[in-house]
Amino acid sequence: xxxxxxxxxxxxxxxxxFARDYITIGTTDKIRILDPxxxxxxxxxxxxxxxxxxxxxxxxxxxxxxxxxxESWNISDDGLVYTxxxxxxxxxxxxxxxxxxxxxxxxxxxxKLNGDPAFLLSDVIAETRVVDDYTFEVTLQYPFSxxxxxxxxTVAYPVDPAVTPADDFFYDVPIASGPYYIADWERxxxxxxxxNPEYFGPKPKTETIVIRFYQNASTLRLALESxxxxxxxxxxxxxxxxxxxxDPRYVVYEGQSPAIxxxxxNVKMPPYNKVxxxxxxxxxxxxxxxxDDVFAGTVEPLYTLVPIGMWSHLDVMPERNLEKARxxxxxxxxxxxxxxxxxxxxxxxxxxxxxxDVVQVLKEAIEETGLVKVxxxxxxxxTYIDYFINGYIGAFLLGWYPDYLDPxxxxxxxxxxxxxxxMGAFYENAxxxxxxxxxxxxSDVAIRTEINEDVQRVLAIDVPYVPLWQGKQxxxxxxxxxGVVLEPSQIFRYYLxxxxx
Amino acid sequence: MSLKWYILTRILLAIxxxxxxLLLIFVVLRILPGDPVLSMLGGKAPMSVIEAKRHELGYDxxxxxxxxxYLLGVLxxxxxxxxxxKRPIADEIADKLPAxxxxxxxxxxxxxxxxxxxxxxxxxxxxxxxxxxxxxxAIFIYSIPVFWLGMLFQWLFGVKLKWLPIAGRISPxxxxxxxxxxxxxxxxxxxxxxxxxxxxxxxxxxxxALGLIISSVFLRMVRGNMVLMLSQDFVKAARARGIKExxxxxxxxxxNAFVPIMTVMGLQFAALMAGAVLTExxxxxxxxxxxxxxxxxxxDFPAIQGTIAVYAxxxxxxxxxxxxxxxxxxxxxxx
Numbered sequence: 048x049x050x051x052x053x054x055x056x057x058x059x060x061x062x063x064x065f066a067r068d069y070i071t072i073g074t075t076d077k078i079r080i081l082d083p084x085x086x087x088x089x090x091x092x093x094x095x096x097x098x099x100x101x102x103x104x105x106x107x108x109x110x111x112x113x114x115x116x117x118e119s120w121n122i123s124d125d126g127l128v129y130t131x132x133x134x135x136x137x138x139x140x141x142x143x144x145x146x147x148x149x150x151x152x153x154x155x156x157x158x159k160l161n162g163d164p165a166f167l168l169s170d171v172i173a174e175t176r177v178v179d180d181y182t183f184e185v186t187l188q189y190p191f192s193x194x195x196x197x198x199x200x201t202v203a204y205p206v207d208p209a210v211t212p213a214d215d216f217f218y219d220v221p222i223a224s225g226p227y228y229i230a231d232w233e234r235x236x237x238x239x240x241x242x243n244p245e246y247f248g249p250k251p252k253t254e255t256i257v258i259r260f261y262q263n264a265s266t267l268r269l270a271l272e273s274x275x276x277x278x279x280x281x282x283x284x285x286x287x288x289x290x291x292x293x294d295p296r297y298v299v300y301e302g303q304s305p306a307i308x309x310x311x312x313n314v315k316m317p318p319y320n321k322v323x324x325x326x327x328x329x330x331x332x333x334x335x336x337x338x339d340d341v342f343a344g345t346v347e348p349l350y351t352l353v354p355i356g357m358w359s360h361l362d363v364m365p366e367r368n369l370e371k372a373r374x375x376x377x378x379x380x381x382x383x384x385x386x387x388x389x390x391x392x393x394x395x396x397x398x399x400x401x402x403x404d405v406v407q408v409l410k411e412a413i414e415e416t417g418l419v420k421v422x423x424x425x426x427x428x429x430t431y432i433d434y435f436i437n438g439y440i441g442a443f444l445l446g447w448y449p450d451y452l453d454p455x456x457x458x459x460x461x462x463x464x465x466x467x468x469x470m471g472a473f474y475e476n477a478x479x480x481x482x483x484x485x486x487x488x489x490s491d492v493a494i495r496t497e498i499n500e501d502v503q504r505v506l507a508i509d510v511p512y513v514p515l516w517q518g519k520q521x522x523x524x525x526x527x528x529x530g531v532v533l534e535p536s537q538i539f540r541y542y543l544x545x546x547x548x
Numbered sequence: 549m550s551l552k553w554y555i556l557t558r559i560l561l562a563i564x565x566x567x568x569x570l571l572l573i574f575v576v577l578r579i580l581p582g583d584p585v586l587s588m589l590g591g592k593a594p595m596s597v598i599e600a601k602r603h604e605l606g607y608d609x610x611x612x613x614x615x616x617x618y619l620l621g622v623l624x625x626x627x628x629x630x631x632x633x634k635r636p637i638a639d640e641i642a643d644k645l646p647a648x649x650x651x652x653x654x655x656x657x658x659x660x661x662x663x664x665x666x667x668x669x670x671x672x673x674x675x676x677x678x679x680x681x682x683x684x685x686a687i688f689i690y691s692i693p694v695f696w697l698g699m700l701f702q703w704l705f706g707v708k709l710k711w712l713p714i715a716g717r718i719s720p721x722x723x724x725x726x727x728x729x730x731x732x733x734x735x736x737x738x739x740x741x742x743x744x745x746x747x748x749x750x751x752x753x754x755x756x757a758l759g760l761i762i763s764s765v766f767l768r769m770v771r772g773n774m775v776l777m778l779s780q781d782f783v784k785a786a787r788a789r790g791i792k793e794x795x796x797x798x799x800x801x802x803x804n805a806f807v808p809i810m811t812v813m814g815l816q817f818a819a820l821m822a823g824a825v826l827t828e829x830x831x832x833x834x835x836x837x838x839x840x841x842x843x844x845x846x847x848d849f850p851a852i853q854g855t856i857a858v859y860a861x862x863x864x865x866x867x868x869x870x871x872x873x874x875x876x877x878x879x880x881x882x883x
Binding site for chain 2: 069071077079080085161163165166216218231233234235236237239255257259260261262263265266269270272273274275396426427428429430432433434436465468469
């Protein structure tokens with residue numbers, strides 16, 4: 048009896064001191080679907096980026112495109128035909144080869160199933176062709192220089208034709224082709240990744256990665272503090288970040304993020320159909336107030352749509368100038384006794400709990416002109432989209448998260464006629480559209496930069512948007528976790544992580 | 549009315565109630581602003597894609613047709629597919645429901661134990677220390693939001709004392725084999741001790757937070773009814789016969805005070821399942837409450853409809869069971 052008791056005690060103790068040979072990452076994000084053909088949200092993509100492979104990848108820590116499944120590629124002189132030469136040692140985890148057939152099957156499947164991200168391929172691809180087992184060819188509908196960048200996104204990751212349904216999405220896990228495979232997945236609870244022995248690339252430094260899903264930022268912080276997780280990634284409250292930054296028990300990593308935030312005007316709706324009104328508001332907004340007071344310096348002010356750190360970025364929007372703002376408003380007939388009255392819209396939960404503060408700060412900054420009265424309005428995200436896409440609201444806050452890292456993804460979706468309509472701006476400018484089509488067709492980066500800069504200058508003249516700030520990404524870990532690289536591409540690579548006591 | 553007839557009418561009456569509820573949720577979802585397709589695609593996809601999606605999901609069809617299909621589906625036990633994940637909703641709910649039931653059961657037990665014993669003890673000495681503290685406790689705890697109490701617990705027992713895990717149902721990598729989906733019972737059935745220990749530790753904070761809040765309702769209910777019972781003649785008679793006070797309280801008074809308490813208990817069990825929504829989000833408990841919140845956020849019509857239908861079935865079933873139990877305990881209820 049005593050022996051049994053002793054054994055029991057030892058076993059219980061062993062349970063407590065049992066060393067962990069895995070890294071646990073906590074997040075408030077969700078996984079929606081892990082089929083590349085339908086996956087279009089940040090975290091689902093991030094899991095695919097760690098478990099699958101694509102034709103091309105972003106270099107670690109940078110934005111340059113590097114070979115992955117494709118060892119090299121040629122682009123025809125007219126910019127229409129892309130020929131990819133594939134590496135011959137790439138296999139899915141079940142042993143099936145990742146060859147040109149798999150790529151053709153996958154690209155055609157994406158276009159046929161027409162899932163959420165499918166338009167990224169279907170809008171540009173005319174035809175796909177298997178030249179031989181390891182040569183894959185794509186013909187475009189029109190020359191599109193950002194196409195290679197698009198291929199870096201998960202929508203272009205090949206799936207195994209032998210086991211993937213051709214006419215429906217799959218809802219469980221894909222056959223791995225990347226550094227990890229998914230060993231266990233319980234939706235909204237946890238995901239367990241284990242090193243994929245068949246992967247042709249560098250071996251993961253940690254055999255097992257566990258991801259735990261939390262419902263809100265405060266639980267995520269508590270989970271980190273209680274030691275339940277080793278890494279907190281997306282998304283802690285800015286105020287919590289400030290506190291954790293000063294706490295020596297944790298390491299706070301800070302990286303650039305391609306996510307931008309902007310104020311949108313519906314240019315068809317009075318009074319925003321007057322360019323002077325839009326410009327006056329652009330002069331009145333106070334970015335430093337937002338950056339310092341609301342975000343405690345955890346974001347950067349932004350003066351154009353193309354984010355800081357990306358080629359073609361050019362500051363075009365004016366610095367704050369209340370005199371200029373008043374001048375423009377007076378020119379439109381507004382005065383202290385007859386102020387401009389506007390509704391400023393935001394959505395309370397989609398962009399985090401800081402949004403209500405942002406809109407309050409904006410209101411104060413704009414009202415400081417003395418010539419504008421701002422009425423703050425809000426709607427839940429689903430309603431909000433309904434409102435702006437149908438043109439019911441005139442001035443509202445939106446955010447943009449890129450699909451591919453190219454200035455094109457920050458200009459075309461905002462300033463082309465179809466893009467502006469889907470943003471609720473309804474902006475139309477034939478000249479700017481022609482310029483962007485030129486830039487898309489051009490493969491010379493220097494020439495594209497020139498055109499992109501001109502496009503941004505037009506943005507400052509017409510002001511359908513007022514870019515406000517650019518986010519940063521954060522990751523908080525215990526000091527024993529090493530290998531965290533916060534990339535401009537936002538790909539969080541788990542295979543680089545390791546622990547060191 | 550015989551008991552058989554009573555039960556039958558009770559069940560028949562529940563059917564129109566259930567369908568009115570389904571119709572209500574269907575209509576309300578569609579009257580409220582917010583387009584499910586737009587929120588799914590996040591305003592990023594071109595118009596053509598949005599239209600195609602709307603057509604694919606059948607949202608461009610007449611409302612009456614949509615409701616007809618939905619009703620037919622529910623009758624056949626098919627709740628449709630989630631617009632967001634595209635998985636069958638019945639499967640998704642079956643994944644989540646055991647977690648909520650598990651949490652509710654433990655929360656309920658805690659509430660019952662605290663509520664009944666404290667309530668009964670408080671009436672033993674009317675105006676005594678247990679009575680006064682009980683009344684203060686009931687008011688105090690009832691006015692505390694469950695998420696606030698939850699966060700306090702997480703901070704105290706998870707971060708400061710490091711005694712208990714603060715979120716989730718079980719630690720990664722030690723999930724027990726699935727039988728009921730309720731980890732504690734599954735771990736017991738398969739005699740998986742590490743999993744049993746881990747799951748038990750995980751359920752303490754959420755179930756205590758949930759149980760405490762509900763216990764105040766029970767406490768007041770038990771106390772109120774007991775005070776009433778103790779002034780009845782049969783209690784006086786029992787005391788006069790020299791029966792021990794404990795026996796008077798628990799075997800005579802409590803038993804007779806039970807009819808109204810049982811009704812409230814039934815309703816509270818249903819309310820617990822709903823109260824679990826807030827508890828679940830606070831403790832990242834992957835139950836049906838968290839599921840519903842997530843689906844509402846994305847305007848996932850089929851999933852919201854399905855979840856509410858399941859809730860409705862549970863609430864209706866519980867109210868039927870409570871009525872039947874009451875009818876068994878007290879035959880006067882049947883007439």
